[in-house]
Amino acid sequence: MSKITFSRGGVHPHDNKLARECRIEVLPLPPVMYVSMAQHLGAPAKPIVAPGDFVKAGQVIAEPGGFISAFVHSPVSGTVKSVAPRKDLAGNPVMHVEIAVEGDVWMDGIDLSDTLVTALPEDRDAVLAKIKECGIVGLGGATFPTHVKLAPPPGKTAECLIINGTECEPFLTSDYRIMVERPREILVGAAIMQNVLGGCRCVIGIEENKPEAIAIMKKAIKELGYEKRMKVAVLKKRYPQGGEKQLIDAVMRRQVRSGGLPIDVGAVVQNAGTALAVYEAVQKNKPLVTNVLTVTGKSLPESRQHNYLFRIGMPLSYIIEQAGGAPEGAVKLVSGGPMMGKAVSNPDAATVKGSSSLLYLDAADTMRKSASSCIRCGRCADACPMGLEPFLLNRLAKVSDMDGLEANAVQDCIECGCCLYSCPANIPLLDNIRVAKGQVLGIIRARAAAKKQ
Amino acid sequence: MRDVLIALAPAEILSVLVYGWSELLVLAVGITSCVLLEWAITKWMLRKPSTIGDLSAAVTGLLLVMNVPSSTPWWIVVIGSIVAIGIAKMSFGGIGQNIFNPAITARVFLLVSFPRQLTDWSVSQGFIHATDAISGATLLGVYGEGGMEALTAIGYPENHKMFMDIGGSAGEISAALLLLGFIYLLIRKVVKPWIPLSIIGTVFVVSTIFYFVNPEVYTGPVFNLLTGGVLLGAFFMATDYVTSPMSTLGGVIYGIGIGVILMMIRYFGSYPEGVSFAILIMNCFVPLFNRWFHQKKFGRA
Amino acid sequence: MTSVIVWTIVILSCLGLILAIILFLVAKKFKVEEDPRIDEIEKALPGANCGGCGYAGCRAFASSAVAAPNLDAHFCPVGGNEVMKKVAAVLGIEIAEKAPQIAVLRCNGSCTNRPRTNVYDGLQSCRVKAQLYSGDTLCPYGCLGCGDCVAACQFGAISMNPETLLPEIDETKCTACGACVRACPRKLLELRAKGPRGMREYVACSNRDKGPDARKACKASCIGCGMCFKTCTHGAIVLENNLAYIDFSKCKLCRECEAVCPTGAIHGVNFPKELDKAAVKERIAKRKEAEK
Secondary structure (H helix, E strand, O other): OOOEOOOOOOEOOOOOOOOOOOOEEEOOOOOEEEEEOOOOOOOOOEEOOOOOOEEOEOOEEEEOOOOOOOOEEOOOOEEEEEEEEEEOOOOOEEEEEEEEEOOOOEOOOOOOOOOOOOOOOOOHHHHHHHHHHOOOEOOOOOOOEHHHHOOOOOOOOOOEEEEEEOOOOOOOOHHHHHHHHOHHHHHHHHHHHHHHOOOOEEEEEEEOOOHHHHHHHHHHHHHHOOOOOEEEEEEOOOEOOOOHHHHHHHHHOOOOOOOOOHHHHOEEEEEHHHHHHHHHHHHHOOOOOEEEEEEEEOOOOHHHOEEEEEEOOOEHHHHHHHOOOOOOOEEEEEEOOOOOOEEOOOOOOEOOOOOOEEEEEEHHHHOOOOOOOOOOOOHHHHHOOOOOOHHHHHHHHHOOOHHHHHHOOHHHOOOOOHHHHHOOOOOOHHHHHHHHHHHHHHHHHHHHHHHHO | OHHHHHHHHHHHHHHHHHHOHHHHHHHHHHHHHHHHHHHHHHHHHOOOOOOHHHOHHHHHHHHHHHOOOOOOOHHHHHHHHHHHHHHHHHHHOOOOOOOOOHHHHHHHHHHHHOHHHHOOOOOOOOOOOOOOOOOOOOHHHHHHHHHHHHHHHOOOOOOOOOOOOOOOOHHHOOHHHHHHHHHHHHHOOOOOOHHHHHHHHHHHHHHHHHHHHOOOOOOOHHHHHHOOOHHHHHHHHOOOOOOOOOOHHHHHHHHHHHHHHHHHHHHHOOOOOOHHHHHHHHHHHHHHHHHHOOOOOOOOO | OHHHHHHHHHHHHHHHHHHHHHHHHHHHHOOOOOOHHHHHHHHHOOOOOOOOOOOOOHHHHHHHHHHOOOOOOOOOOOOHHHHHHHHHHHHOOOOOOOOOEEEEEOOOOOOOOOOOOOOOOOOOOHHHHHHHOOOOOOOOOOOOOOOHHHHHOOOOOEEEEOOOOEEEEOOOOOOOOOHHHHHOOOOOEEEEEOOHHHOEEEEOOOOOOOHHHHHHHOOOOOOOOOHHHHHOOOOOEEEEOOEEEEOOOOOOOOOHHHHHOOOOOEEEEOOOOOOOHHHHHHHHHHHHHHHO
């Protein structure tokens, strides 16, 4: 079996998939849910409910706020208590709809059964509309609205749909679990997207450290008779394999140009979780109101590692409580993986569509060591999957040399953290580079806006 | 840095065994004075947290010791440490800021200031009996003085085993052990092979050309590779992170530059050996190479 | 031997002479004609090149001032009125005096007032911290405490108080150049009129959350209750987004707002006497009674 990977950079952190054997459990409903209006990339959604309204599970409670935006649905049935700003997990105020849970009544027409529906719909536009109506966004982390990605601009055609099952971040196991437990649903979802994109080829990329998932997916392809339309690609274990540009490079041997989109090289990448959400939306008429989240960490005993099916909008504190509280020895709670996840400063925050994990890190793994001088060993440059020179960008950022930063492509940074991970001097490279990237992107946007006028 | 110390250890241990107490004294003085000096400078002059924990001062001290003869008086070694740590390293702002390799700067300083002591290859009795090859003068020295004829007169090449006890500075004693150390560094992924390879390749090509033009006057490639500090310099000093280019292309050009300059000095210069000068000269170009050559960026072909 | 010395001296002297002539000619040929007043103004300026005036440095300020029709857009915050008078004298015009200003921190989230809810161990830079999250307290508006303002101040006027973890401004050193105002990612520092004998009133809070949230985050926060707004008889207080703001051009320093503020978010500094809250409250009550 030939294993493929992306062409440059990358690091090999220990994968620590501690919750890999934990079956997906369904969490009971909390008394109150908080549904964020900004759980996707792009403009926040506009709430269309008012306090006092009764909503059913699966009912639209907010409409897209722009072209790149998404519908938001009520995950539960109950009464809207308030529509007001509430702090997200980083502590910044975001508009939320607060719903007091009453029973569990779903909208009519939503199929909650487990029966597999394999008949693929014919009408492309109807499928796209359904995906949009159901509020599907990319569940790999960026939460980009899926219907936008599935409708390439005129003149561009998709040659390859890549289903991202790499889950290259250490600790995370939610994608792995759905691939093991619901492989056929994912494949039908992939086939639907494949048809929407005009019948391009389809590759399911899975890293070699998940042999069970590879075997199960291969078996499911045979069972469904999909051998001709899709195949599984086994990828080497290497971070950040799940990065969109890196995955395209690994699977198709093509590099997305700086500032370009995957569709420029004929690629569309969708996460395995997104494929499942598409299946549920198109075949079962179920909007995106649930997702799978891993609760894990080295300080948790094996019995307390979990993969939960949660309703989007459950407060993190509720999930923490259901999982038995914070373990001793943990000093940091992270939402997402240890490389790119965000530290949770506000445990009262609500889960969003992109929530993939609650990770407890202990002091040895997370606390920064004091930085020493750069000796230009070049490990950061070797590790950078985008071929940048983090040591140089860091130096330019410190003196605010915006022209130098732009010339050295700080805007290409994918913030994967490989430089920080590889630096033997513990220099906070990414912290400086991230700020500089924001500033340079601002300058580029301002220049583009000035050109238009 | 610990890996560099480990990699240098076999050659230095052999040289202690061969040269005896005098080398042990030089070694002790060299490393202690470098480390103490760095500690003192950070404490009293820069008032910064000490950086001796990163072992870079120890590496500088060891390299300096390996670059001078075992018969060097201890006070010259101390002066060398002051130049290496005080002038070449700390006055630029400490580790990571220096333009020139500290150990080489110190060696060159000592060589031009104390030429007699620094080319005194007289040998004291060591802990193990060395073969007859360790004589009063290095092969390069003989060649520099009297050309090819003088070399033939002392029985080159028949009487000289090239991979053991070549003679010269302490660290140049064994090409085989230096190679071993370098392979260790490669395996540990501490250094990349491009700079040493390009230096060795250039030395090989240049000396081959000259040797074929006139073998009566010019020494051959094997002689040039295995004598003097080529291997020590190429493996351990030209690859110093701080003073070598970061990109592969820059590194290759840097290596070629060192190789050419070193062969020119050997063939035409007044010094018998040119590795230190070559590396110092090419050190000057490193900031320029770092500005010119960058690694290939993703999606910007 | 003597001839060597003599020759050395002769050659060096000649070399020196030739180089001097070349330098002279070059200086003459490439001489740039400049308004002499620029030099004079630059001499009058403090020479800190702090950029507080909005120009790149003192020289840039001087050349811009010479070209400008009047000095309305030019003010050196460091030198103040005294220096500006000198500048005006050089240009031969008159200028009006400006009230001296000082930087003020609009946050009072000290450790005791605003409990830390998490630990930040990233880069010690407010700019980086602000981009990552709302900070190590529940207040997403307050001071981040990494000292970007301290680093920005060229005059050593700002220092971090290790007990409160808030920056403190030394009134004797602050020149109101505005560097700290630009450095703060939370826009907590404000240049305000220094006030008569340094007396001034200001709201030491920037929290725009609703009352209960603000109160939960910090004991000394402005909860937007409007007590000060209702009390003020000079119309100096603006209440917007759950946050009060005192307009210093209208404030008469009566200190009534400070007395009625339930959280102590309003600060009065440099007053000769300590505020007797009870007395002021009584006074307000009597006035209200009379109004009825």
